[in-house]
Amino acid sequence: MKPTVHDIAAHAGVSLATVDRVLNRRPGVSISTREKVDRAVSELGFVRDVGAANLAKGRVYPLTFIIPSNDNSFMRGLRHALDEAKASSVLERTAIRLVDVPAFDAVALARALDEAVADAPAGIAFVAVDAPDVLAAAERVVAQGIPLVTLVSDLSGAARDHYAGIDNAAAGRTAASLLGRFLGGQAGKVAVLAGSMLVRDHRERCDAFSDAMVRNFPKAQLLPVLEGRDDPGTVEQIIGALFADHADIVGIYSLGAGNRGLVRALEGVAEDKRPVVIAHELTETTRAALQSGLIDAVLNQDAGHEVRSAIRVLKAKADGLPVIAAQERIRIDIFLKDNLP
Amino acid sequence: MKPTVHDIAAHAGVSLATVDRVLNRRPGVSISTREKVDRAVSELGFVRDVGAANLAKGRVYPLTFIIPSNDNSFMRGLRHALDEAKASSVLERTAIRLVDVPAFDAVALARALDEAVADAPAGIAFVAVDAPDVLAAAERVVAQGIPLVTLVSDLSGAARDHYAGIDNAAAGRTAASLLGRFLGGQAGKVAVLAGSMLVRDHRERCDAFSDAMVRNFPKAQLLPVLEGRDDPGTVEQIIGALFADHADIVGIYSLGAGNRGLVRALEGVAEDKRPVVIAHELTETTRAALQSGLIDAVLNQDAGHEVRSAIRVLKAKADGLPVIAAQERIRIDIFLKDNLP
DNA sequence: CAAATTCTGATTTACGTACCTCAAGAACTG
DNA sequence: CAGTTCTTGAGGTACGTAAATCAGAATTTG
Numbered sequence: 001m002k003p004t005v006h007d008i009a010a011h012a013g014v015s016l017a018t019v020d021r022v023l024n025r026r027p028g029v030s031i032s033t034r035e036k037v038d039r040a041v042s043e044l045g046f047v048r049d050v051g052a053a054n055l056a057k058g059r060v061y062p063l064t065f066i067i068p069s070n071d072n073s074f075m076r077g078l079r080h081a082l083d084e085a086k087a088s089s090v091l092e093r094t095a096i097r098l099v100d101v102p103a104f105d106a107v108a109l110a111r112a113l114d115e116a117v118a119d120a121p122a123g124i125a126f127v128a129v130d131a132p133d134v135l136a137a138a139e140r141v142v143a144q145g146i147p148l149v150t151l152v153s154d155l156s157g158a159a160r161d162h163y164a165g166i167d168n169a170a171a172g173r174t175a176a177s178l179l180g181r182f183l184g185g186q187a188g189k190v191a192v193l194a195g196s197m198l199v200r201d202h203r204e205r206c207d208a209f210s211d212a213m214v215r216n217f218p219k220a221q222l223l224p225v226l227e228g229r230d231d232p233g234t235v236e237q238i239i240g241a242l243f244a245d246h247a248d249i250v251g252i253y254s255l256g257a258g259n260r261g262l263v264r265a266l267e268g269v270a271e272d273k274r275p276v277v278i279a280h281e282l283t284e285t286t287r288a289a290l291q292s293g294l295i296d297a298v299l300n301q302d303a304g305h306e307v308r309s310a311i312r313v314l315k316a317k318a319d320g321l322p323v324i325a326a327q328e329r330i331r332i333d334i335f336l337k338d339n340l341p
Numbered sequence: 342m343k344p345t346v347h348d349i350a351a352h353a354g355v356s357l358a359t360v361d362r363v364l365n366r367r368p369g370v371s372i373s374t375r376e377k378v379d380r381a382v383s384e385l386g387f388v389r390d391v392g393a394a395n396l397a398k399g400r401v402y403p404l405t406f407i408i409p410s411n412d413n414s415f416m417r418g419l420r421h422a423l424d425e426a427k428a429s430s431v432l433e434r435t436a437i438r439l440v441d442v443p444a445f446d447a448v449a450l451a452r453a454l455d456e457a458v459a460d461a462p463a464g465i466a467f468v469a470v471d472a473p474d475v476l477a478a479a480e481r482v483v484a485q486g487i488p489l490v491t492l493v494s495d496l497s498g499a500a501r502d503h504y505a506g507i508d509n510a511a512a513g514r515t516a517a518s519l520l521g522r523f524l525g526g527q528a529g530k531v532a533v534l535a536g537s538m539l540v541r542d543h544r545e546r547c548d549a550f551s552d553a554m555v556r557n558f559p560k561a562q563l564l565p566v567l568e569g570r571d572d573p574g575t576v577e578q579i580i581g582a583l584f585a586d587h588a589d590i591v592g593i594y595s596l597g598a599g600n601r602g603l604v605r606a607l608e609g610v611a612e613d614k615r616p617v618v619i620a621h622e623l624t625e626t627t628r629a630a631l632q633s634g635l636i637d638a639v640l641n642q643d644a645g646h647e648v649r650s651a652i653r654v655l656k657a658k659a660d661g662l663p664v665i666a667a668q669e670r671i672r673i674d675i676f677l678k679d680n681l682p
Numbered sequence: 683c684a685a686a687t688t689c690t691g692a693t694t695t696a697c698g699t700a701c702c703t704c705a706a707g708a709a710c711t712g
Numbered sequence: 713c714a715g716t717t718c719t720t721g722a723g724g725t726a727c728g729t730a731a732a733t734c735a736g737a738a739t740t741t742g
Binding site for chain 4: 683684685686687688689690691692693694695696697698699700701702703704705706707708709710711712
């Protein structure tokens with residue numbers, strides 16, 4: 001049967017207290033004794049029973065999540081994922097605190113980070129705005145020794161322990177491949193609709209998409225990037241104007257949120273003139289648009305996965321444990337109308 | 342703080358022993374007392390500490406997995422996922438036993454099921470061959486009260502508790518959409534390559550693909566289904582013959598395994614004559630073919646997810662707990678060369 | 683009404699680990 | 713050599729739950 005600390009003690013010929021000191025890196029053990037214990041651990045294949053350990057420790061991990069108070073479906077999904085994480089927080093021994101900040105507001109975000117530090121949580125996760133103020137605040141967090149994880153959108157510069165989000169360049173390339181191939185060699189104008197070039201995820205998607213389009217589908221003519229602030233109203237207006245200005249739009253890549261406005265604008269386009277549309281995030285809106293054919297493909301990041309990954313990483317970092325990068329990679333889901341969950 | 346059994350006892354005005362009897366469905370509690378305890382549980386929001394419970398129980402779940410001894414990358418991946426599950430079995434309190442059976446052999450599979458029952462495991466998972474012998478054996482398993490889960494390929498008839506695998510009809514439809522749209526209206530012949538029509542997953546993919554192609558892309562001419570037995574050698578030969586017989590193959594849907602043979606055959610086709618190819622399962626072979634452009638898209642099911650889901654479900658069923666279906670749904674991953682992990 | 687049965691309480695042990703205290707021996711220090 | 717520090721052992725308590733025993737109380741049965 002599964003070896004216990006008692007078995008380790010017996011096998012190493014030391015007392016339980018010494019085994020405990022070694023396992024929990026407490027001081028007061030000579031190097032030779034430490035090695036004896038380590039040898040016994042590996043020889044018997046001892047694995048600490050996490051359940052029992054948590055039970056004994058009674059430890060809880062107070063975690064702070066800083067989320068933009070942006071009212072779009074994706075952020076609501078993220079909130080929902082956090083609520084679920086809260087619901088199971090008892091079992092996970094986490095105490096999750098949610099902090100709202102205005103969207104795309106570097107100063108407010110930096111202040112929120114500084115305030116979060118004051119509570120001395122076991123870790124902080126936040127949706128980054130890629131700006132100097134935020135970077136400086138992040139560095140203060142890290143300087144306090146508090147594990148810091150960026151969520152959904154990353155921060156340039158190394159002032160964070162981990163990024164829990166998708167590879168946005170890959171997402172942009174994938175969108176280009178799908179759009180290009182769905183066009184089937186057709187020539188025409190392709191529009192890119194972003195939320196804000198201030199956030200790194202949008203910038204990366206946009207750059208990778210443009211790059212891949214130019215390289216692989218030269219027949220498509222890329223229009224200048226549109227910024228919709230992830231707001232449905234703004235988006236509807238921008239896209240409406242787009243179709244008014246250009247008669248030959250054959251493709252749209254919507255890489256941010258606010259797709260409710262996009263769909264409303266698309267509904268006004270004659271069926272035979274509808275462009276190929278690739279959007280991000282599977283929501284009620286994009287799901288319905290996929291099914292009705294207004295949107296052709298949706299790239300999605302699973303907010304639940306991102307939140308759970310962030311929590312796992314923060315807990316691991318708080319305990320000084322290594323993170324298995326491969327296990328924490330967030331996948332890019334591709335949805336067509338045929339494989340909707 | 343998190344309520345414990347002691348809090349429940351105090352709040353309900355009963356003893357700890359009675360709370361325990363109610364929580365663990367032991368006899369000897371009157372209906373009124375049971376209700377008092379239940380009320381206290383819901384009022385205080387008590388959640389049993391699974392770690393502590395497992396610790397106290399010292400329970401282990403002996404699980405039997407019956408896997409075809411088919412030597413292709415996907416089955417190797419499945420085995421690898423099972424090895425990983427075994428590695429963490431100590432923490433999960435599972436004891437996983439692997440049983441090999443010849444591939445596509447209903448009689449051998451039925452016998453393996455009967456033999457597995459003899460060990461009285463806490464649950465059995467198996468890759469189904471959809472045949473009457475197997476169904477009868479499955480019914481015997483269920484009759485013994487042993488939780489039974491089909492893995493990867495399902496069994497017709499209701500003789501199982503759960504299916505841990507993808508929606509294969511959705512996969513077939515998705516393949517049709519991708520293939521059809523990548524063709525861009527081009528006319529020509531489309532071939533379907535399966536492993537064996539004896540397994541339900543292949544049959545479902547094939548039917549859904551054919552149906553969707555006929556309906557949505559009538560210009561494509563579907564050829565009769567080819568069966569490659571999931572064997573690279575056989576597949577190479579079949580596909581070689583296919584190109585020899587037909588000059589205008591524009592698309593191939595490979596819905597089974599043995600893609601090494603497919604890729605070798607494709608390498609022999611002149612670049613300007615290469616068809617659009619959609620394959621299943623991300624392996625070393627398909628990954629390389631995606632990157633080199635021989636394969637255009639790969640639909641994937643994550644064997645690790647399937648194994649972990651099967652284990653979760655079997656444990657839950659063994660304890661008589663409900664399964665949250667939405668949480669156990671296995672997603673269909675779509676990989677292009679751009680979003681490879 | 684006594685006897686049998688059902689229900690409930692009180693108490694104990696165990697699971698594997700963490701963490702604490704106290705004591706004693708070993709190995710240094712000056 | 714006395715004093716100090718370091719190392720180790722022994723033992724206990726705690727975490728939240730499961731499971732068992734035994735004794736009494738309440739209820740039903742004949």
